[in-house]
Amino acid sequence: MVLRNIMIGIIIIVLVGGIICWTLFSKELREGKNLPLTGVDFKRLADGTYTGTYEGGRFKWRANEVQVTVSSGKVARIALLKSTEGRPSEFTNELYDKVIRSQSLQVDTISGATITSKAYLKAVEDALLKAQK
Template sequence: MSVLAIVLIIVAIIVAGFFFFAVAGLGKVRRLSIEKIDLTKVEDGVYPGEFKGYRWSNKVEVTVKNHQIVGIKIIKDVTFGMGELSKKLFDQIIQKQSLQVDTVSNATVTCNAYLKAIENALLKGK
């Protein structure tokens, strides 16, 4: 086998690995159900929340005051520089005081990962 053939096989394996990593879990994270949280049962405080699902992994801190979400802070993020997306999503959540918000077009999976991390944080405040 020639050196060129070996190099091509190695490159093909690497490309296949990247492709698998990119799409692994896409459907599962897209179909995540986000629970409706009754904020009247969430005590004041700062709650950490985390979601790990394949390549979508987020840690957030959610601040609740007077049974309202007043702040959401990213602690750890693996969205590759999508800061504007998270700001838009967090603003919607704070404005509506609900996790039942519209996801950002072409970023449903990333939004669901954030929403699940926020849900997990709020569940700690009950």
């Protein structure tokens, strides 16, 4: 009888513990997934070298520190200084290259061969859908 009670107790503790751990873990995953990246106006950057850090969530799994160099108003270089995640450098380099390329090609408008309305409206629709996200 006593043994059975102890067993039940252990099962309850394991279950409750599991639920708590899972809740924390999924919250952490969600935070990582939904981390908002907004507010940088790439058109207004002052030249210089800046260090940026992200503390990496509750358990600091994703903590990292980078150095960004801005020259002539554009992001010219991004270097990873510290990271707890340990992704291969090819991964981060490619990611940073993308940031550098996309900011450098930010445009006000696009010149292309004359577009008929249907194709163009499709693009406008696409843009508006993106804007709604």
